[in-house]
Amino acid sequence: MSDKQIKEPKTTLTALPESSAPVEADLATLSLLGHWLEKNRAPEQSCKWRTLLFGLLGLFMILNLFFHPHEPHFGVDAYPFFWPVFGLAGGIIMIFLVKKIIQPYFLARSENYYGDN
Amino acid sequence: MGTTELFVHPALAFIAAALILPFLPKGPRKVFLLLPPLIAIYTTFHNTPGTHLTINWLGQTLTLGRLDALSSIFVQVFAVISLAGLIFALHINDPAQHIAAMFYVAGSFGVVLAGDYLTVFIFWEMMAVGSTFLVLLNRTRESIRASFRYFLFHIFGGLFLLAGLILRYRALGTFEFTTALSFGLPFEGSTYDWLILIGFCVNAAVVPFHAWLPDAYPRGTVTGSVFMCAFTTKTAVYVLMRGFYGWDILAGAGAIMAVYGVLYASMENNTRRILSYHIVSQVGYMVAGIGVGTAMTLNGAAAHAYAHILYKGLLFMTTGAVLYSTGTTKLDELGGLAGRLPWVMLLYMIAALSISGFPIFNGFISKTMTIAGAAEAHQTWIALGLELAAVGTFISVGLKLPYFTFWGGKPLDMKRELKPIPVNMYAGMAILATFCIAQGLYPDLLYRYLPFPMTEANKNIFIPWTIWNVLQALMLLGFSGAAFYLMKDVITPHKALNLDFDWFYRLAGHGGMALLFKPCAWFDNIWTTVYQTVGLKLINFSAHFTTFFDRWIIDGLVDNTAYSVGGTGRVLAILQSGRLQQYLALMVIFITIVMALVWYLC
Structure with a gap:
């Protein structure tokens, strides 16, 4: 191994595990808001958020057909x-x-x- | 009898507190800390507008208290942020940090209320010193070095200001702080105007004089950076509004700042550096508004300065809280903190949506005013640049930073050690979050204090809460969000240092040192050679001569005197035999010789 390779900074970014659903015991220690946020940020929930985002974007585009600036x-x-x-x-x-x-x-x-x- | 005039200079309260603080024990100190900002808030609503505290000093009339529509809105927001900032810093047991903050805040009030350039300069330098200590007192090698660079650069800016105001005094015979246009000078301004403008632009972080900001602010103390993000650039915005509104160059410079800051923020890994680049970007909106120079854009700049101080303070508080708790600000080391720091995340998102101009938050009512004003003044490219900056702002501060700090990428990690965040830090954040939402929902809370009255009569009306404005903001931000979603893997932050204009500053610094050192080193070499060849020989000769002189002249004189005394003593000792007949014989010989001499001479 060359010196240059040795000097490369090590990244601390850890790969997301296959299933990163929080452990119930850990969740129980969190506050109410923390618990809610933790459940909703699980990878299993990403589909829900994506649907919400694209649904809203579609709604904005439909609204844009009816609403225009008075003075562009x-x-x-x-x-x-x-x-x-x-x-x-x-x-x-x-x-x-x-x-x-x-x-x-x-x-x-x-x-x-x-x-x- | 007219009404009684009241004017208490808020800077006096802070300076007095800074002088008293070191002598107070820990408990009373914490209560006492809140007194100056409370006095400042009181004075905001009770001081009488007008010119106050004019003093004669060195033959000059200095005005310490010029309170009008423009200065009062800045005094007000400075008072609010100083209160929130000191509550946030209440747990700190290092009086030096509080003292530095007090002098810094006092300097800001001093600049905003100054009626002449000399007073501006004095308080300007007070700010530079106070803020330097807020970086220095982080007490790491990195922060000490950064504070030194920060101080050098502000001294550099201060010298431009000083040169400008002296030349201006020579030309106009006054230090009065008025706009550069009000003397009927050509629009381009004189040399002294440009010098003063450069001095102001250094503090406003106008590109390319901006790199001190992302260098120093991320290295300040957790609580110190909250003050720094509020005061230095915003006092510069104030003086630019007062002295240079309508200068076209500022409109272009502002738009460049807005986009430039956003581009750098989107590649950064350090949370506080991302926010620092967004100060450059957001101050760009204000500088652009000042450059366009209409009543609406100036109102927009003032409104945005007010809103920006609140949400940027909150952004630095929340990222500071994450730093306090986790010990890092690097996005690649953070992640998955939503569950364990939920309130910090919630408060952060209020600030992030505010800076992004999301409806119901205060950025929505201030940013849109500047952009609309620029567009109405037919500065289309400036306005488009500001819209593009809004896209980048939402992507990096509204999405990238919170996503990689709180939300995605990493699972819940209960083993990670988190330092508990003190209640006072939450209180400081909550105060600012409340203001951000209140102003967004009820714009008149902010608009009523703007320098130009918003009336139909002067065609200066702006209504943010229209269906189109809300829909436009939602579309712009929503689709920016979609861009982030699609490019999430590309924008993932990683460890790197991104070169900026400070590369040139450092080059200039090294060049300056080389210029200074090289002639000195050359002279030193010559001197060493001369010394070795001539000087040493001269010294050797001198040493030999001294030795000779000492041995043969000094020692010889002393020794021979001693020998003479000794010899005379020996002769006298021989003569003093103690025999009377010998003494009488000697006496007879002596008398005979004397008599013979007398006979012979007579």
């Missing part, structure tokens, strides 16, 4: 679905550019690059 700020925002496209495309392009191109190729350095830590 940018011209194109008078058309239906401008803001859904802007939010979705803007978000995806931004994340892709930043995380796949700008950070890895131009900006990322080791955590102790300046020797501050």
Whole structure:
């Protein structure tokens, strides 16, 4: 093994186990709100949240067919679905550019690059 | 008889408290801590508007208390956040941290109420010193180094301000703090205006003068960073509003800040650094509003400053609480805390939805005003940039940060040691959360204090709660959420340092050191050579001469004197034989010689 490989920082991110449903005994020690949050964040619940998200997005798009701005700020925002496209495309392009191109190729350095830590 | 005028400068309460605090025992100190912010809140509602506390100093008239519509809204929000911040910090048993915070807050009040540039400068520097200690007192190697860099950079900014105000005084003969346009100068401004503007832009974290902020704020103390996120950039926003509204360059700079901060935040791993980059972004909205310079955008900037101080304070409190409890702010080390820190998560989400401009929270009523104002002033690209920044804000602060801290990625881990969070920290967070929701639901709570009256007569009306505004916000944020959902694996944070403009600062710092060191080293080398070749020989010669002089002149003189005294003594000892006949014979010889001499000479 080369020196470079040895110096690679170890990540502490642990892989999500196959089933990460909380143990009942552990849940019993949590507060009421904590218990509710813990049950709802289990991977088994993700389908419910996804349905809720896409259901709401569909509802917003239907509403957008009936409601328009009185005075469009940018011209194109008078058309239906401008803001859904802007939010979705803007978000995806931004994340892709930043995380796949700008950070890895131009900006990322080791955590102790300046020797501050 | 008119009504009685009242003016108590809130900074005085904080300075007095900072001076008294070290002498108080622990118990009374905690009660006493809350006195200055309570006085500040009282003065907010009872001080009489106008010009107060004018003093003559070194031939100049300094105005310490200019209270008008613009300064009073900043005084009000500073008073609120100082109370919430000190309640949040009540459990700290380190008086030095409280004293630093008190001087820092006092400096902010001083700047906002100053009527002249000289007073601004004095309090400006007081803020720089106070806030430096809030980083330094974290007492880690990392924070000590960061505080030094922070201080150097603020001194650099302060020097621009000082140079500008001195040149301005030479040109105009006054230190009065008025807008750069009110002297009838060309729109572009004079050299001194630009110097002052750069000084202000350093504190407002305008790109590229912003990198001190994400360098220092994540390294401050848990409670200190709550103060820092509220005061430095917002006093800068205030002075920009007072002195430079309508400067076009600020509109563009603000939009760049808004997007730039968001881009960096979306790649960061450190929670407090994500929030720091979002300060740059959110202050960008305010700077853009100031640059556009209409009544609505200025109101929007002031409203957003108010709302931002509250939700950003809450964001730093909640992430600070996570740091306090878990000991880390790194997203790759966090995760799955929803069950064990549920209230922190709930309070965090209130702040996160506020900053994202979600309806019912205060960001919704302030952010939309600036964007609408920019669009109505036909600054379409500025407004679009601000909308894009809103997308990025929701993705990184509204989703990425809470998802990787509280929600997804890791199972419930009961073995992880969590330090219990003190009640006072929850109380501080709850106060700000209440304000965030109250202002969102009832915008007049904020709008009534805005500097420009919102009336039909002056065509300065903005109603946030319309069906379209709510639907537009929900669509924008909802589909940004969908983008996060689809790109979750891509945006997963990992350990890295992302280069920013501080790379150039450090380069300039190293360059400055090299400029200073290289001539010094060169001179030192020459001097060493000269010293070795000439100086040492001179010293050797001098040493030899001294030795010779000492041995042969000094020692010789002393020794020979001794020898002479000894010899004379021996002769005298021989003469003193104690025999009377010898003494008489000597006397006769002596008298004969004297008589012979007298006879001969006469």
